[in-house]
Amino acid sequence: MLSDIYKIIRRRLIYVFAPWYILRQLKLRQSSCGDCTYCCDKKILWFKCKYFKDGRCGVYKTKKMPTLCWIYPIDKKDIWHNDKCKFWE
Ligand code: SF4
Numbered sequence: 280m281l282s283d284i285y286k287i288i289r290r291r292l293i294y295v296f297a298p299w300y301i302l303r304q305l306k307l308r309q310s311s312c313g314d315c316t317y318c319c320d321k322k323i324l325w326f327k328c329k330y331f332k333d334g335r336c337g338v339y340k341t342k343k344m345p346t347l348c349w350i351y352p353i354d355k356k357d358i359w360h361n362d363k364c365k366f367w368e
């Protein structure tokens with residue numbers, strides 16, 4: 280839980296203060312999002328994403344998809360605790 284809060288803060292700080300790092304990381308990513316929804320099926324504190332319904336993202340790869348979802352995970356450290364995302368393997 281605490282590590283996920285740290286990740287939320289870190290992700291936003293990188294987004295605001297180091298966009299160049301995100302651009303570099305996007306080029307380095309080995310894989311692409313498999314829409315497995317592990318990252319979306321995550322409850323942070325009491326909140327779960329409002330777009331996540333019936334086990335799917337309702338705005339996946341549309342203009343409504345939040346930027347922070349497009350760039351997730353920025354690097355290995357950015358992956359949620361217990362997430363099985365394979366982007367950086
Ligand atoms: S866990 Fe990774 S591969 Fe799965 S939906 Fe999220 S970003 Fe995509």
Ligand code: SF4
Binds near residue numbers: 329344
């Ligand atoms: S907007 Fe879609 S990709 Fe982003 S957390 Fe919500 S359900 Fe997942």
